[in-house]
Amino acid sequence: MNLSRHFCLGTLATAVLLGSSAAHGASDDLQTLITQARQEGALTVYASTGKIVKQAREFSEKYGIKAVGVKAKAPQIIEIMSREAKAHNVKTDVALLEDTPAAITQLLNPGAVVSYVPADMQHKIPLRYQQPLAVVLAPNVVSYNTAHHQQCPITNLWQLTLPKWKGHVAMQDPTGKPAYTDWFNQMATHYDQQMRDAYQQQFGQKLVTHEHSAMAEFVKRLAANRPLLTHSDTNAAAAIGAPDAKQDFVGFISTAKFRKNKDGMKLGLCAGLKPFMGWKYPSLGVIAKGSAHPAAAKLFIHYLLTQQGIAPQTVDGKMSTNPDISLPAKEASGIGRYRNQLMPFHMDTASSDWQQRQDWQDLWNLSYMQ
Template sequence: MNRSLKTSLMAITALFGGANLAHATPTNLPALIQAAQQEGSLTIYASTGKIVTQAKNFSKKYSIHAIGVKAKAPQIIEIMSREAKAHNVRTDVALVEDTPAAIVQLIGSGAAMSYLPAGLKHDIAKRYQNPLAVVLAPNIISYNTAHHRHCPITNIWQLTLPQWRGHIAMQDPTAKPAYTDWFNQMATHYDAQMRQAYRQQFGKALPANSSSATALFVKRLAANHPLLTHSDTDAAAAIGSPDAKQDFVGIISSAKFRKNKDGMKLGICNGLKPFIGWNYPTLGLIASGTHHLAAAKLFIHYVLTQQGIAPQSVDGKMSTNQQVKLPANEASGIGKYRHQLMVFDINTAKSDWQHRQDWQDLWNLSYMQ
């Protein structure tokens, strides 16, 4: 079989879950643990530094040498892709925050595959099963609690009003794909809610020349010249500094609320219509050519448990396992408002990938006005 045909077949089987069938590993947990302990070591990549702790905890629990490595999503995808092409796989597992890119570039190429632990199938919503998302990262519209008793905005369209011009802090959508994916998800699944929110805010229907409420929102938000930052840390500092002279609202990760214990004044815009932010999924993927398949599967199972996700859940990141709850000491309190977050639909992630440049172009053109 020539290499191109082999690669095509790998891609097809990976997309439909068939890649999992090519490897015989135990399906029950005790037997999987025993098989994993006979395989040696495990290397896991993720975009969070918490992966180092997660790997150490996994090693301690199962007596399997595991190394956690922090890297950005594009780096992880490039590493796994290169290893697959070279038939020299060193990375066993990856937790990839860029869902659309991972689906297209890793699963689609056959470099990685999705694995759903059979024993957890009924605890994970179907929309997160194929491919498997292991954790959801809340991105929350926030305000300064020292300036306001309650969030100063009640409708997401208020971010486009003149009084907030230059006073919205967020990462640059042209540098952070999660934002353009959010725009595309809104346009694909929530445009009706955005239309309704427009009517609620302005007392009239969307302009007749606007076919997409989301596109109009993105245009007006960009034209309102938000303060664009290189990180959520910078955005959080603009929003929640206790001695801030200027009043900002903005969009940040729930992880930044841990800064409140150091004096920051970040609050969640609870009740904001039509949603208070969105949950961005992280995929749990196994390298198709791994030499430690049982251990890789065991780690995927582990990260879906309360103990496995604990280092991330203290930052408000939510397990897709519905039996796993956020800890009481989680700083933001997002668990109480989870139902107000926009739900990301993995089934249309390829569309998010295909339209990233379109949303970036719309943003850039509108921001320059």
């Protein structure tokens, strides 16, 4: 498998410039923006989380601007916004897209949407999350059953490839969940040495592989260990954390599933796992080019970058890219204490993640069927 690490940023850079503060007016005063937004009419916002309905409602209550939040899967949102752009009939104003590589390739690069960073946020949000703008980072973590173990039974990702865990790792099928193949590619591109170091820590010798990276070897071995593949995080969490589970599972889930612990689930974080206990998956905030409500759209992006605006999602462990915003004390997983143990996502190689998805899926399928 030949996975190229090189890609072209030219089109993306142009798309981001269209949405930059220079293009939209770096001197936009927030109160002026509010006044303009109130003159524009209703706003339509899409996101892959149902929390967008509450966020839109609370935005309306705060600013007196009608906003409608609509939940849809990322591919649906991308298709809707792409078709509206091609038809010059833009109805969707703002979208929060959890599939960064697809959003960049299919919406930003063709110019269907623009990325906008509010002027008063530019000095706060790390530059790596501004080109294009990532609004929130969703942690995906390795979890275990606290009824079976007092602490996580694994300390190293490579242990998931051992016979002990054959058939006892629960996760969504990577062929249907892009976050996994993007994680594979990010690890191969940026964290190959960390995976090699973790291998040596586990097995006492250097990794020898014919694959292009340590992560490719890990993916190959993990798939061959026949994980329990599910269609949703909910099902994976149920396999891992059921209080009456007869079998012992560990696996990958979103921190959002830890809220089920209040209903009796027994999900625990695998803190201290080498080289990472999970990864942070970014969601882009984009504005439709040609929106009839440009001021309201920019105001909504600004709102998402505030404590109040993102609060419905931070309770699930999702992390704002605005470092002034911390996770609430009532967040169920406790991931806030371990955020530095999550793999950072490199936005600048998202195009490579998109280009290599099929190769990673092929490697997974071939290894799983062996």
